[in-house]
Amino acid sequence: MEIGISTFVETTPDPQTGEVISHAQRIREVVEEIVLADQVGLDVYGVGEHHRKDYAASAPAVILAAAAAQTRRIRLTSAVTVLSSDDPVRVFQDFATLDGISNGRAEIMAGRGSFIESFPLFGYDLDNYDELFDEKLELLLKIRESEKVTWKGGHRPAINNLGVYPRPVQNPLPVWIGSGGNQESVVRAGLLGLPLVLAIIGGSPMQFAPLVELYKKAAKQAGHDASLLPVASHSHGFIAETTELAAEKFFPSTQQSMNVLGRERGWGPYTRSSFDAARSFEGALYVGDPDTVAKKIIHLRKQVGITRFLLHVPVGTMPHDDVMRAIELLGTEVAPRVREEISKWESESK
Numbered sequence: 001m002e003i004g005i006s007t008f009v010e011t012t013p014d015p016q017t018g019e020v021i022s023h024a025q026r027i028r029e030v031v032e033e034i035v036l037a038d039q040v041g042l043d044v045y046g047v048g049e050h051h052r053k054d055y056a057a058s059a060p061a062v063i064l065a066a067a068a069a070q071t072r073r074i075r076l077t078s079a080v081t082v083l084s085s086d087d088p089v090r091v092f093q094d095f096a097t098l099d100g101i102s103n104g105r106a107e108i109m110a111g112r113g114s115f116i117e118s119f120p121l122f123g124y125d126l127d128n129y130d131e132l133f134d135e136k137l138e139l140l141l142k143i144r145e146s147e148k149v150t151w152k153g154g155h156r157p158a159i160n161n162l163g164v165y166p167r168p169v170q171n172p173l174p175v176w177i178g179s180g181g182n183q184e185s186v187v188r189a190g191l192l193g194l195p196l197v198l199a200i201i202g203g204s205p206m207q208f209a210p211l212v213e214l215y216k217k218a219a220k221q222a223g224h225d226a227s228l229l230p231v232a233s234h235s236h237g238f239i240a241e242t243t244e245l246a247a248e249k250f251f252p253s254t255q256q257s258m259n260v261l262g263r264e265r266g267w268g269p270y271t272r273s274s275f276d277a278a279r280s281f282e283g284a285l286y287v288g289d290p291d292t293v294a295k296k297i298i299h300l301r302k303q304v305g306i307t308r309f310l311l312h313v314p315v316g317t318m319p320h321d322d323v324m325r326a327i328e329l330l331g332t333e334v335a336p337r338v339r340e341e342i343s344k345w346e347s348e349s350k
Contacts, residue, residue, distance in 0.1 A: 001297075001301055001307060001308070001309070001338055001339055001342040001343075002043035002044055002230075002232075002307065002308040002309070003042055003043055003044075003297070003308075003309050003311075003330065003331075003334065003335040003338060003339075004037070004042050004043050004044030004045055004046065004074075004075075004308070004309070004310050004311070005033070005034075005037055005042060005044075005045050005046070005310060005311055005312075005313060005327060005330070006045070006046035006047070006048065006079040006234050006310040006311070006312045007030055007033070007045075007046070007047055007048065007057075007079075007312065007313070007314070008047075008048040008050060008055050008057065008079075008312075009026055009027060009030050009047060009048075009050075009055055009056040009057035009063070010026070010054060010055055010056075010257070010314070010315075010316055010317060011023055011026050011053075011054055011055065011056050011317065012054045012253070012256060012257060012260070012316045012317045013256070013317065014317050015252035015253050015255070015256045015316070015317070016252065020317075021317070023056035024056075026056045027056050027057070027063055029320045029323075030047065030056075030057075030063060030067075031063065031066045031067050031070070032320075032324070033045075033320075033323060033324060033327055034064070034067035034070075034071060034074065034076070035067060035070045035071055036324055036327050036328065036331075037074055037327050037331060038067075038070075038071035038072060038073055038074040039331075040327065040328050040330070040331025040332050041073075041331045041332070041335060041336075042074060042327070042330065042331045042335060043074065043075060043308070043335075044074060044075040044076075044077060044107075044308065044310065045064075045067070045074055045075070045076055045077070046077045046078065046079025046109060046234070046310055047060035047063050047064055047077075047078060047079055048060065048078070048079040048080060049078060049080065049081055049082050049113070049118075050115055050117070051115070051117040051118045051121050052115065052117045054260075060078045060079070060081065061078070061094035061095055061097070061098050062094075064076040064077075064078075064098055064102075064106070065097070065098050065101050065102075068098060068101040068102035068105065068106075069101060071102070071105075073105075074105065075105045075106075075107055076098060076102055076105050076106055076107065077106070077107035077108065077109050077174075077176070078095075078107075078108055078109045078110075079109050079178070079197075079234065079310070080109045080110060080111030080113060080178040080197075081108055081109060081110050081111070082111065082112070082113035082115075082118050083110040083111065083112075083133060083136045083137060083140065084112050084113065084118075084119070084124065084129065084132040084133040084136060085113070085118035085119050085121070085122045085124050085132070086118075086122070086136070087136075087156065088136045088137075088139040088140035088143060088156075089139075089143060089159075089164055091108065091140060092108075092140060092143045092144065092164055092173070093164065093165070093166070095107075095108050095168070095173060096165075096166050096167060096168040096173060097166060099168035099169045099170055099173060100166060100168070100169060103169060104168075104169035104170045106168065106170070106173065106174075107173075107174040107175075107176060108140075108173065108174065108175045108176065109176045109177075109178045109197055110137060110140065110175055110176065110177060110178065111177070111178030111179070112129065112130075112133050112185075114180060114199075124155075128155065131154070131155070132155055135153045135154060135155055135156070136153075136155075136156070137177075138151075138153070139151050139153065139156070139159075140175065141175065141192070143164045144172050144173055144175060145172070147163055147164065147165075147167060148161055148162065148163050149161070149162060149163075149164055174195065175194055175195075176194060176195040176196065176197050176232070177189035177192075177194050177195070177196055177197065178197045178199065178234075179196060179197065179198055179199070179211075180198075180199045181198060181199070181200075181208060181211060183211065183214060186198075186211050186214055186215045186218070187214060187215070187218045189215060189218075189219075190214070190215040190216065190217070190218025190219035190220075190221075190222065190224070190226075190229075191218050191219070191221075191222045192222075193219055193222065193224035193229065194229075195229055195230045195231070195232070196212075196215050196229070196230075196231050196232070197231075197232040197233070197234055197308075197310075198211065198212075198231070198232070198233050198234070198306075199233075199234045200233045200234065200235045200284055200300075201234070201235065201236050201284055201312075202278070202284050203284060204282050204283065204284065205233070205235070205282075205283075205284055205300050205303075205304055206282065206303055206304065208233075208304050209303060209304045209305065212231055212304055212305045212306075213305075215229075215231065216229070216305075230307045230308055231304075231305055231306055231307055231308070232306065232307070232308035232309070232310060233300060233304075233306045233308070233309055233310065234310045234312055235284060235285075235286050235300075235309065235310065235311060235312060236254070236284070236285055236286070236311075236312045236313070236315050237250075237285055237286030237287050237293060237311045237312065237313060238250035238286075238287050238311075238313050238314070238318075238326050239287075239288065239289070239290060239293050239311075239325075239326045239329040239330055239334060240289065240322075240325070240326065240329070241289060241329075242289050243287070243288035243289045243292050246287050246288050246289065246326075247275075247276070247279060247287055247288075249318065249322055250287050250314075250315070250318070251272065251275050252316075253314060253315055253316030253317055253318050254270070254275060254315045254316060255270050255271075255272075255275065256316050257315050257316035258270035258315075281295075281296060281299070286311060290329050290330075290333035290334045290337070291337070293311075293330075293334050294333075294334045294337040294338050294341075297309050297334070297338050298337075298338055298341050298342060298345075301338075301342055302345065309338075311326075311330055313326050313327070
């Protein structure tokens, strides 16, 4: 069971003061957060790609590379790379470079992206949303498979027996598929034999168990050993010394962020009652003291089959010191409890 962090490097107004920190400051803070995550024994850190004013990470590989030079063990991944509006050649080159700097700790999490700003920015038509992802994923995997590439598609110039460099330390360079719970994307990941990441940020996490089963079934049908394929969750949450303190610290920025997105996407207002319901034992928020969060992660592993858990923190803008403390508690108190319990459970299940 792997435990880690994901972030979107947000620069939203502070819910108390209204202050907005600079993109540069937040990027430097994230590098510090990754270094701490490595020091406290976390397994993975993911940085998500966005192209809008309230997010500072349009180039996750660059941020991860800055942290790679200061870390020793933690794996470094995008969360996600918006592959549909990027060039797979450049994506592979960036993450192969990161793999070299980190000596084999880079990963790519490929997804369509739930935000669409990158499509007009890079000149892509949203009418080709699905087709772009399918085609570019095919090219990315072909580059991963072979140093010399011959390929032809409909949305990018053809490649005729050209080399793509540098080559990564890892062979193959890990490529995960990020999904918001779409059956088609889950089946695709299974058929390709690629690891799956589920964004579990609402409703009951238990509702994702059938999707994991569908993924494993597709993998098995395609001839892959489904038991070897990891499944990750990306879940919002926060940890403090007490559950009450964690809730009080996490709610303001979460409410603010959800209401901004809600106005853009036609959702209703995000209320404290919605928040409290989501942090119940069966809810999608992993907010609480170390024991509370550990028990929820263990439950997710046993009931849904998640083998990597990414705590997405912060949501919105929170004090850097609070985020650092949450990372410390996740690494020193939550992760050891989860690993011990899951190891025991797996031994008893054999």
